[in-house]
Amino acid sequence: MDHSILIAADPSENALRAVDYVGRVMHCHSNVRITLLNVIKGPSPDILPDEDEREVYVQRKRSEMLAMLEEISRRLTAFGIEGTKMCFKTEVCSENASIAQRILQEHQEGEYDTIVVGRRGMSKKEEFLFGSVSSKVVREARNCTVWVVE
Amino acid sequence: MKESDLEERIRTLTRSAPKGKLRVFRDTSQFMNISAGHVLQLSDRFYLVRGDEVEGRFGIDEQPKFWVKKALDLQDGSSKIVKLVFYESFTMHLGDLAVECFRSPRKEGRILEKVRRDPSFMHGITVEDDAGNTVRIVDKILGPCLYNFIHRLDMDHRTYFFTRFPPIFDRLVEAAEGIGRLHDAGEVHGDIRNDHLLIDREHGDYRWIDFDYTYEWAENRFGVDLFGLGNVLLFVMGKGFHTLKDATLSSGASLVPADMSLFFQHRVINLRKLFPYIPQSFQWVLMHFGREAELFYENTGELLADLETCRSDLAYLL
Numbered sequence: 001m002d003h004s005i006l007i008a009a010d011p012s013e014n015a016l017r018a019v020d021y022v023g024r025v026m027h028c029h030s031n032v033r034i035t036l037l038n039v040i041k042g043p044s045p046d047i048l049p050d051e052d053e054r055e056v057y058v059q060r061k062r063s064e065m066l067a068m069l070e071e072i073s074r075r076l077t078a079f080g081i082e083g084t085k086m087c088f089k090t091e092v093c094s095e096n097a098s099i100a101q102r103i104l105q106e107h108q109e110g111e112y113d114t115i116v117v118g119r120r121g122m123s124k125k126e127e128f129l130f131g132s133v134s135s136k137v138v139r140e141a142r143n144c145t146v147w148v149v150e
Numbered sequence: 151m152k153e154s155d156l157e158e159r160i161r162t163l164t165r166s167a168p169k170g171k172l173r174v175f176r177d178t179s180q181f182m183n184i185s186a187g188h189v190l191q192l193s194d195r196f197y198l199v200r201g202d203e204v205e206g207r208f209g210i211d212e213q214p215k216f217w218v219k220k221a222l223d224l225q226d227g228s229s230k231i232v233k234l235v236f237y238e239s240f241t242m243h244l245g246d247l248a249v250e251c252f253r254s255p256r257k258e259g260r261i262l263e264k265v266r267r268d269p270s271f272m273h274g275i276t277v278e279d280d281a282g283n284t285v286r287i288v289d290k291i292l293g294p295c296l297y298n299f300i301h302r303l304d305m306d307h308r309t310y311f312f313t314r315f316p317p318i319f320d321r322l323v324e325a326a327e328g329i330g331r332l333h334d335a336g337e338v339h340g341d342i343r344n345d346h347l348l349i350d351r352e353h354g355d356y357r358w359i360d361f362d363y364t365y366e367w368a369e370n371r372f373g374v375d376l377f378g379l380g381n382v383l384l385f386v387m388g389k390g391f392h393t394l395k396d397a398t399l400s401s402g403a404s405l406v407p408a409d410m411s412l413f414f415q416h417r418v419i420n421l422r423k424l425f426p427y428i429p430q431s432f433q434w435v436l437m438h439f440g441r442e443a444e445l446f447y448e449n450t451g452e453l454l455a456d457l458e459t460c461r462s463d464l465a466y467l468l
Contacts, residue, residue: 046254046364096336098369125247125412128446129377131370 004033006112008103008133011068014118018149019072022116023079034086036072037106038065039099042092058092065090100136107144114145121150151196151224156189159224160198176280181217181234190221190232192285193277197221197232220290229290231274233258233362235283242363244377245413251363255284257337258362262286264335270328272348272359291359293351296322296382297344300389307425310389316464321349322386323457325356326379330450333372340364342378344385376447377413380439384411384419387432392418400424408442429463431456 007022009015019036026032040061043054069088077083093102107115119134127135134148151159153172160168174189174196184190190197203218217236222229235255242251259276266273274288294302303314325347329339339346340363348357365374385391393416397403409420418424419440422433435456438447447453 041366044364044366046257047252047366049256096371098371100369124441124443125245128412129244129247129249129370129373130367131373131448133369136369 002031002033003029003114004035004110004112005114005116006035006037006103006107006110007072007116008099008118008137009036009038009069009072010065010118012118012120014120014150016072016075016118018116018118018147019075020079021147021149023076023081027080032081032085034076034081035089035106035110035112036069036086037089037091037103038069039102040065040090040092041099042094044095062090062092098131098133098136100133100140103133103137104140107141112144114147115141116147116149119148119150156196156224159196163222163224163227164198178234178279178283178285179281181219181236184219184234189224190219190279192232192279192287196224197230197287198224199232203231221287229292231288231290233286233288235285244374245411246415247413249365249374251340251365253362254364255286255362257340257364258360259284259286261332261337261361262288264337265328265332268328268331269353269355270325270331270357271361272357288359291348291350291357293349295345296347296349296356296386299349300344300386303389307389308427311425311427312468315386315389316468318386319464320461321354321356322347322382323454323461325358326383326450326454326457328358329375329379330454333375333450337361338364338367338371339375339378342375342382344382347382370448372449376450376453377439379450379453380436380447384417384421384436384439387428387436388418388421388424392421392424394418397424408440410441412439412441412443427467429460429467431460431463435460 005022007019040058043057048054073083073086091102093099115137117134117137122132138146138148156172157168169187172189174191175184176191184199186199186201188199198221200220200222202214202216203220204212204214217234219232221232237253239252241248262274262276265271272288272291274286276284276286279285303310332339339358339361341360346358346360348359350357394405397405397418403423405423409418409423411417411419419436421436422428437443
């Protein structure tokens with residue numbers, strides 16, 4: 001039976017640690033299917049009012065993130081996971097939605113068995129003010145396993 | 151309106167004649183050039199500029215805000231605050247955390263539209279000047295800010311808590327409910343402070359002002375407002391803020407790190423150690439903003455539910 005994994009990927013060190021962990025744990029599972037998801041936070045129209053500029057920002061970010069996802073897939077390949085078992089996705093998160101909500105939406109749509117997120121190691125103050133993606137995913141994910149990699 | 155008509159209106163409303171030739175601005179981009187005695191023509195209405203608004207924080211060190219004009223509506227004689235366009239970004243300090251902050255006329259204009267019938271907020275309209283600037287024309291609220299109001303109450307904390315605090319707290323909860331409605335409408339105030347809450351002398355409502363700050367927030371968009379609400383609640387419950395040093399000197403209370411604020415190292419959050427008659431339910435709320443809090447409020451709904459319990463406890467106590 002296939003085991004599908006959704007990795008919330010970004011260029012941060014903690015996200016890369018999460019990817020490496022998946023590589024180490026899952027390389028021996030022949031039926032693994034991995035989706036690498038990067039969520040781009042679109043710029044706020046209140047801060048960048050020009051729609052064209054926002055679009056340019058998102059396009060640039062998308063191509064950067066796709067390159068980053070390719071790099072991550074090579075990391076996984078180095079652990080022995082075949083490229084054919086991986087796919088990439090970049091999604092743009094609208095102003096009022098959070099990154100965690102977008103990850104959870106992808107989980108619902110793709111019916112993944114496992115969600116993998118890295119944890120930044122925020123201070124309490126930062127978590128109070130900014131919120132934490134991993135905490136929210138852990139709290140709100142249903143019908144799956146969540147791996148939080150520190 | 152012709153210049154002679156404008157002059158006549160100014161004479162009627164101010165009981166003094168304009169000095170020299172009237173200057174009428176339809177483009178407000180160069181707001182530094184607009185000063186007292188000038189007239190703004192915005193969307194076919196005329197406003198006499200009375201001067202620059204000052205950032206009245208704590209009544210000292212007042213800084214003029216050159217992009218915010220005190221004005222008189224020459225049609226109906228009402229006092230207005232005219233907020234011109236000034237884009238800036240700067241680092242705001244929330245406790246010792248630094249956050250990149252942006253001023254957005256667009257955001258404030260949108261919120262003004264959303265709260266135009268909400269008594270918990272300043273009211274006004276948004277118009278474009280001839281250069282396309284988003285100008286906000288806000289009704290002046292007559293009354294003190296919460297900070298000054300509380301500071302002027304000359305009494306000890308116990309007397310304050312059992313006499314003045316209950317109605318103040320009621321009004322404050324209503325104002326917090328206003329923030330809840332704002333969040334439900336997908337907006338963030340962005341700069342909740344005890345001097346951004348005015349007490350409307352006419353109706354007694356507590357009304358939030360100045361919501362043009364915006365941020366590139368990550369996960370919880372409402373964290374900054376919850377931080378602000380926590381500070382305002384602490385200030386009102388304590389009749390001012392209490393530092394570690396003041397508290398130790400005045401009450402001899404034995405304070406430990408867990409009694410202190412998460413964001414302000416020397417600010418006491420555990421007010422029950424200073425004022426033991428404060429009910430437990432209030433303390434429960436405050437400790438969410440404490441250094442050793444294990445649980446934070448993530449949205450105003452959670453905070454408001456706890457404040458409702460406080461309200462019941464207070465009614466029982468009296």
